[in-house]
Amino acid sequence: MPFELRRAIRERDGEGAELWCRYLNPQMARVVHTIGLDRRWARAEGAYLFDDTGDRYLDFLTGFGAFGIGRGHPSVRRALHEALDSELADLVQMDTPLVAGLFAEALLKRAPHLDRVYMCNSGSEAVEAALKFARYSTGRSRVLYCDHAFHGLTAGALSVNGGREFRKGFGPLLPGTEVPFGDLGALQRELSRGDVAALIIEPVQGKGVRVVPDGFLVAATQLLHRRGALLICDEVQAGAGRTGRFFSYEHDGAEPDLVTVAKTLSGGFVPVAATLGTDRVFKKVYSSMDRVLVHDTTFGTNLMAMVAGLATLAVLEEDGLIENAALRGEAIAAELKSVASRYEMVKEVRGRGLLVGIELGRPRSRGPRARWELLTRVRRGLVTEMIVVDLFRKHRILTQTAADNMDVLKLLPPLIISDSDISWFMDGFCEVMDSIHASSRPVWRFGWALASRAATPSRPATPKSAGPSPRG
Numbered sequence: 001m002p003f004e005l006r007r008a009i010r011e012r013d014g015e016g017a018e019l020w021c022r023y024l025n026p027q028m029a030r031v032v033h034t035i036g037l038d039r040r041w042a043r044a045e046g047a048y049l050f051d052d053t054g055d056r057y058l059d060f061l062t063g064f065g066a067f068g069i070g071r072g073h074p075s076v077r078r079a080l081h082e083a084l085d086s087e088l089a090d091l092v093q094m095d096t097p098l099v100a101g102l103f104a105e106a107l108l109k110r111a112p113h114l115d116r117v118y119m120c121n122s123g124s125e126a127v128e129a130a131l132k133f134a135r136y137s138t139g140r141s142r143v144l145y146c147d148h149a150f151h152g153l154t155a156g157a158l159s160v161n162g163g164r165e166f167r168k169g170f171g172p173l174l175p176g177t178e179v180p181f182g183d184l185g186a187l188q189r190e191l192s193r194g195d196v197a198a199l200i201i202e203p204v205q206g207k208g209v210r211v212v213p214d215g216f217l218v219a220a221t222q223l224l225h226r227r228g229a230l231l232i233c234d235e236v237q238a239g240a241g242r243t244g245r246f247f248s249y250e251h252d253g254a255e256p257d258l259v260t261v262a263k264t265l266s267g268g269f270v271p272v273a274a275t276l277g278t279d280r281v282f283k284k285v286y287s288s289m290d291r292v293l294v295h296d297t298t299f300g301t302n303l304m305a306m307v308a309g310l311a312t313l314a315v316l317e318e319d320g321l322i323e324n325a326a327l328r329g330e331a332i333a334a335e336l337k338s339v340a341s342r343y344e345m346v347k348e349v350r351g352r353g354l355l356v357g358i359e360l361g362r363p364r365s366r367g368p369r370a371r372w373e374l375l376t377r378v379r380r381g382l383v384t385e386m387i388v389v390d391l392f393r394k395h396r397i398l399t400q401t402a403a404d405n406m407d408v409l410k411l412l413p414p415l416i417i418s419d420s421d422i423s424w425f426m427d428g429f430c431e432v433m434d435s436i437h438a439s440s441r442p443v444w445r446f447g448w449a450l451a452s453r454a455a456t457p458s459r460p461a462t463p464k465s466a467g468p469s470p471r472g
């Protein structure tokens with residue numbers, strides 16, 4: 001019998017968690033259940049998810065950034081249907097397909113100082129390519145990366161990951177050295193050893209949502225180039241318009257040698273990722289005909305991905321989404337800052353465009369402070385996880401914590417959001433913060449429940465982290 005999606009869903013409806021427990025990652029089913037995110041998602045459109053009871057949810061998580069242009073954008077859908085029906089010969093491999101050329105050309109228009117593109121299937125793969133290209137073209141192996149950096153979880157990308165929790169037990173990894181984010185002095189000290197291939201950096205870090213200090217990228221480029229090393233900007237999450245510019249390094253006027261991009265670029269339908277670079281770097285890697293496939297991947301330039309990428313670039317432009325990201329980003333930040341003084345726990349609102357972080361910290365008043373300390377003693381970040389859960393359960397807003405062991409609530413809305421979406425979020429946020437600052441409200445009860453589970457490592461259903469967090 002041929003496979004039919006609708007029939008399969010009809011016949012096995014409700015078995016998802018069970019199948020995940022049996023065949024995929026059982027911890028995902030446990031975490032989702034423990035924190036009460038286990039809805040049966042019926043449908044999605046734009047900035048919203050709908051469960052099987054018809055309830056609408058505001059998606060400020062966007063599949064860890066993949067749905068930057070919103071879910072199910074009709075233009076990308078139409079383009080993909082057209083591609084499916086085209087019967088074009090795809091992945092001939094020893095071939096130079098036009099559509100990949102068109103996509104590369106369109107991408108490079110967004111980075112005029114760069115010349116070439118390598119296409120691949122995920123953010124991690126784009127990072128792998130950038131690391132390999134930097135190492136090969138400089139003839140050096142050591143890569144510098146920043147504290148709290150996240151560049152993916154494949155072995156190369158993991159080697160430049162600033163989070164110990166991800167690296168532990170997977171070594172030995174590639175040679176690399178962590179430098180403090182935005183610290184020129186530390187960069188200079190490492191470069192003086194003369195063995196550095198590159199610095200890889202997210203101009204706006206996904207973990208913790210820290211923005212690189214003004215002037216750092218330009219000054220770092222000068223230092224790196226003086227020592228024959230390269231600057232890699234990882235734009236997998238911040239790129240393709242999220243920060244109000246196509247690439248977030250543009251805010252600083254920087255010109256990195258290699259740039260990675262993915263997530264939003266996909267339109268949310270087909271994985272799309274790319275590594276952009278200078279001709280100088282690419283010429284070294286692909287220096288002769290016998291090196292034509294020296295770095296390559298089978299599905300890199302597949303038709304569906306190229307079409308999704310081209311259609312997404314067109315949507316970003318035609319729908320004015322980059323301008324919207326800048327505008328709505330400013331609006332959210334302004335609203336958050338205007339209420340911040342009401343809440344002792346809000347320490348800082350930061351980010352760029354629609355990559356927003358709300359850092360929470362210990363309150364001054366006795367009651368809330370005691371409760372904060374009690375939970376934080378069990379695990380740092382638990383209060384923020386509690387807020388994520390409350391936003392979801394009571395206000396149907398999907399958010400995330402910005403990392404394990406960090407008290408930063410992260411907002412990653414789609415670039416299409418409107419004023420009414422911002423009001424939806426702000427109303428929910430203020431209500432949760434009001435109740436969390438007040439004494440003995442139910443929101444804390446859930447915190448105690450989470451804490452007791454977190455404090456009981458032997459319980460099988462204990463999630464390490466409660467809020468949807470670590471990837472994005």
Ligand SMILES: Cc1ncc(COP(=O)(O)O)c(C=O)c1O
Binds near residue numbers: 122202236238471
């Ligand atoms: C900045 C950054 N780089 C790389 C990655 C890895 O991308 P992927 O999950 O597509 O492999 C991520 C994923 O969150 C990311 O945020």
